[in-house]
Amino acid sequence: MSQENDIKNTVDEIYTGLKRLGxxxxxxxxxxxxxxxxxxxxxxxxxxxxxxxxxx
Numbered sequence: 001m002s003q004e005n006d007i008k009n010t011v012d013e014i015y016t017g018l019k020r021l022g023x024x025x026x027x028x029x030x031x032x033x034x035x036x037x038x039x040x041x042x043x044x045x046x047x048x049x050x051x052x053x054x055x056x
Contacts, residue, residue, distance in 0.1 A: 003055060010048045017041045 017037055020029065029037065 003051065007048065007051050007055075010044055010051065014041055014044050014048065017044070 017040065019025065020037060021034065
């Protein structure tokens with residue numbers, strides 16, 4: 001069950017990050033902040049892929 005909660009949390013974090021990059025965002029991000037966020041999201045997506053592979 002804990003693994004499932006970790007997966008859900010990771011998905012929520014990725015979704016929140018993508019909303020910050022999307023066209024409906026409230027504030028514009030600097031290029032530096034955008035690159036940091038993209039790197040963070042890539043790391044979280046990799047973590048999610050590993051978690052899903054363990055559950056398969």
